[in-house]
Amino acid sequence: MPRVTFPHVAESYRSFKMLMEDLGNEVILPPRPSKHTLDLGVRYAPEFACFPVKILLGTYLETCPKGVELIVTSGGVGPCRAGHYAQLHKKILHSLGYPVDIVVFEPPRLYPLDFLHNIQRLNPRRMSYRAIYECVRRAWRKLQALDNVEKLTHKVRPKETIRGATTRTYRRVLEWIDRAYSLVEIEEAERSALEELQKVPQDPNRDVLRVGIVGEVYVLLEPASNLEIEETLGNLGVEVERSLFLTGWTRDNTWAETTEGLTVKEAAMPYLPELLGGHGRDSIGNTVLYAKRGFDGVIQLAPFTCIPEIVARTILPRVSEEHNIPVLTFFLDEQTGKAGMTTRLEAFVDLMRRKKAARRPA
Structure with a gap:
């Protein structure tokens, strides 16, 4: 069972973890970026590399000592350095003694064969494409639920009458979505989370x-x-x-x-x-x-x-x-x-x- 990690991007790790595990991988969860994360990235990244390069490198340096074998990330299109992040990170990690490989997902509409090849690399269970589709479908629905709940916090927080109530409720309901697995459970968790956020005391006249x-x-x-x-x-x-x-x-x-x-x-x-x-x-x-x-x-x-x-x-x-x-x-x-x-x-x-x-x- 390959050990896999990926960049920490807000709450999306909850969805990606479920998908990677469904495909048969052992997930090493990336920690939320901290000062230690950034210090590691700054120490080993090129000085004038952009901010995300340093944070992502720091994240990988926190997870690689745990035995990570594969890093899953996205690429970039157009005249932007983002398309070179993965290759740069791989070279730095190898130079530091971490022989990890990196799976880079480019836009499937531009590189469909590469996309399918990457899916198979992350499919040690050798599931059928139909079974993979069902796993992706559930992970996508969880990602939608996470985004929809976050969007509502942006509307509720400015009107809350108890400082911090929205954030505390948000942290609690995220766990409901995290624990949901089937499509029915995810949809029910999203509905309950949205209802709970609406209960936060608000001043409608603010x-x-x-x-x-x-x-x-x-x-x-x-x-x-x-x-x-x-x-x-x-x-x-x-x-x-x-x-x-x-x-x-x-x-x-x-x-x-x-x-x-x-x-x-x-x-x-x-x-x-x-x-x-x-x-x-x-x-x-x-x-x-x-x-x-x-x-x-x-x-x-x-x-x-x-x-x-x-x-x-x-x-x-x-x-x-x-x-x-x-x-x-x-x-x-x-x-x-x-x-x-x-x-x-x-x-x-x-x-x-x-x-x-x-x-x-x-």
Whole structure:
């Protein structure tokens, strides 16, 4: 039974663990990234490698001593260094005495044969494709449930009357989804989790701001990498809508891009008509769409040295001016501190509140 691990991306590990075990693998769970994780990554990664490279390397260095044989990760398309992460990590790990192999999943719609080959590498039980499909279907449904429950926390937290009640409830109901196995159990756990979150005491009359969050996929999805920015904003009375969730990113890279994804590209076209790589063009397009939907502001999250997001950052001031929406950018690396981020967020929230008040009729 091969020992397998994968990157820690928020709560998605609950779904991936179930899938890998169903296929016959022993899962070494990646820990939630911590200061120790980042210290390990910074020590052995190239100095100017982007933030996700360092966090992922640190994660692997925490799991490889436990006997990991295979690392499962995703690749990248377009002019972005993400497509080289796996090869870089493999070379570094081998140089440190960990002879692991890495299975890289590229978009199946572009590389269907490679996708099937990788599935078989992770299928030591030699299950049929029909049986694999059923395993994937359950794992996908669990991933949807995890995303749907998280989305509701972003709406409830800004209105909660007891500080921290949403987060405590969220942590509790996650275990319900984690324990669910069959499709019926997963759907029941999701329904119960959503109902439980709705029970959190809320003030329906509270004046809540709406902020869209755009940026690079990993720092958007992993709270440890963005210093729990969504929870901080919720505690400041801000409803967050993230432009990217793992189910949407997986869907767009697995079988076909969604209509929503194409709309984002169309919105970005006047500002950036070419493929930039990463999520740079999406950051611009989503900012335009958030402005059209009447959001109060947009926050861009970007790893330090991330070229696509740096290019997007140079364009966003024009988008902000033409669409009359405030935009705040955070470039994240190992030097970023939560206290400094919170101070900037408080100032940004204050700016948005004054701007919103000025728009109200006298």
